[in-house]
Amino acid sequence: MSSSFRAPPVPSSGEIDLVALFNIVWRQKKLLAAVTACVGLLAAAYAFLATPEYQVSTVLRPAALNELDALNRSEVYQLPPPDALLKVGASLESYDTRLAFFRANQNLFKEFERPGRTLEQSFEEFNRNSIKLVLPDASKKDSLSAFIRLDMNYPKGIDGVSILNGFVDYAIANEREQIAADLKVIVKNRLNELEGRYDSARKNYDIEKEAKIASLQEADATRRAQLQDELKALRVQLKTHRGDRMAQLNEAIGIAKSLGIQKPATPSSLGESMRSGASSVMRTEINNQQIPLYFMGVEALKAELTALQQRKTDDFTEGRIAQIAKELQMLATNREIEVLNRRENEDIFLAGVQPIRAEMTRLNNLNIDMSRLKLVTIDQQALEPLSPVKPNRPLVVLIGLFLGAILAVFIALARHAFRSSDNKDVQQVSLVQASLPNPSEGVQRELSKS
The missing domain is CATH 3.30.1890.10 (FepE-like)
Incomplete structure (x- = not known):
């Protein structure tokens, strides 16, 4: 008994035939449309069901010279407008200032509270993810003036405008109180120094x-x-x-x-x-x-x-x-x-x-009304945003459709490859069976001989 086996010819590797690939994908256009539609629907569901996230901003610029004139003319505390802006910026960036504002206005941050979290942990999430201080780029020389911008991202249901404006006012008031305290200490120290010199002069006078x-x-x-x-x-x-x-x-x-x-x-x-016998004579x-x-x-x-x-x-x-x-x-x-x-x-x-x-x-007669001291100019207050910044619904839907199309093409190609491998396996089995002798024919041949 002799048998022969012929393996199917292996196609030589060459350039990818884009037309063939397109035809393969196009033949499965229903699958392509279904997968793309499903992924697009999922993206649309996320875009319309996800909690919207909004962004508000406020911009601070240096105050006018006349706003700080009373403080600078005191000859005790010198604070140019750019330095005042930097002081307020440092206060806005300070962790202690933000935590103090968070503690003083807990009613505004109820949405950030989570069960099992401490107040500091809730604040840490807000401080890390929600608020950001932006300074002008020092490398850019085309900036007209110095400024400080404060951006805040917050989900729907939170009064972000009140939080940001309130935080800016709180930081300015806190820095104003700090300057007032510094001024009071400086004046007190200066008076103590002058009183010491005056007492020294009095003691010198007494001595x-x-x-x-x-x-x-x-x-x-x-x-x-x-x-x-x-x-x-x-x-x-x-x-x-x-x-x-x-x-x-x-x-x-x-x-x-x-x-x-x-x-x-x-x-x-x-x-x-x-x-003797002298007569009386007057002589001179x-x-x-x-x-x-x-x-x-x-x-x-x-x-x-x-x-x-x-x-x-x-x-x-x-x-x-x-x-x-x-x-x-x-x-x-x-x-x-x-x-x-x-x-x-x-x-x-x-x-x-x-x-x-x-x-x-x-x-002693120095009287500066610190309540009217304007450290910075609020060039732009936080206003209620017209639309959320996240998610961008059209962009999310487009990305979903694009990813769905890519996934559909991948599935179509994988399906075609799987079917091609199955067809090759069937062809190889058929060839093997054809090359083997038929057992029924052998039995008949033996019976005829007998």
């Missing part, structure tokens, strides 16, 4: 005043001691002069007694009296020499000696003593010290504190 009083008292004490020493020396000197005068008088009295001069006389008159004597003291006569000399012996003080004989007494009397009270001690408002005598007092008065 200078005490030093001056002490210097005046020391000068008075020194002068008083000098005058008293001079007075004491003068009295000793006058006493010595009196003793010397008394000794001279005693010596002159002895000489006058020995010469018999009882009355005041002159040398010429004394010579004439010694001559001119002499440039001092006449000895004994010519005063015993009577005059004794009278002077008695007076000197009975003298109790010699102060009246020296004019300087009266002058010293006058100076000592004036030193008894220092009027300059009295005036210094009687000063009631000593602050007016402080040197160099007029600018400090003027600055303290200015800072």
Whole structure:
């Protein structure tokens, strides 16, 4: 028994025949239309049944110069409009500010709450997926001015306009309160510094005043001691002069007694009296020499000696003593010290504190209405959107139809390939059966032989 087997020829690999593929797909156009329609219906169902998602935006720009003029003219806190915009932007981006607004307005965020979630977890979902801060691109030089845009995406059923506008107002108010607190601290610190300088000036004045009083008292004490020493020396000197005068008088009295001069006389008159028989003649004597003291006569000399012996003080004989007494009397009270001690408002005598007092008065009277301080300009407030941003129904339907068509073509090609493989398997089985001998024919052949 012999058998032969022929395998079907394998088609050689070559370029894809697009016409053939198109014909294969087109022959299954009903399947193509059905799959495309089904996928399109699913996409349309999603587009019309999915929860719409809306988007709102608000734009902030720097405030005008006159809005911050009162704050900047205070010379305490400098805040140019661009810096104010950056401060508000930092507050809008701050996690703490957003969480504080979330906690303060929980009635606006009820839709974000989920069972089994904490308040912070619900806020984290909102903060991560719903709100976004957009800054101008620094690389682009065609931007007319700085701005900050805040975008918020939210599902249907949430008052996104109120949330976004309320959050912007909350951030601006929060930053305004922070600036007011900073201004208050700066003013307080500046006043403390000025008060410290003022107290230092007052202490320096007190020290200078005490030093001056002490210097005046020391000068008075020194002068008083000098005058008293001079007075004491003068009295000793006058006493010595009196003793010397008394000794001279005693010596002159002895000489006058020995010469018999009882009355005041002159040398010429004394010579004439010694001559006998002299007639009474009046003479005029001119002499440039001092006449000895004994010519005063015993009577005059004794009278002077008695007076000197009975003298109790010699102060009246020296004019300087009266002058010293006058100076000592004036030193008894220092009027300059009295005036210094009687000063009631000593602050007016402080040197160099007029600018400090003027600055303290200015800072104490500094009154900036922070409630009217406009940090930024809201160029665009959040408005109720006219249509949702997600899902884009026409686009979703078109994408669904496109994907459905691709899926339908893939299914059609796969179906054709599957059918082609089945046909090849049937052909191969037929060829194999044809190549094998027929068992019935062999039986008949054997029977005929027998």
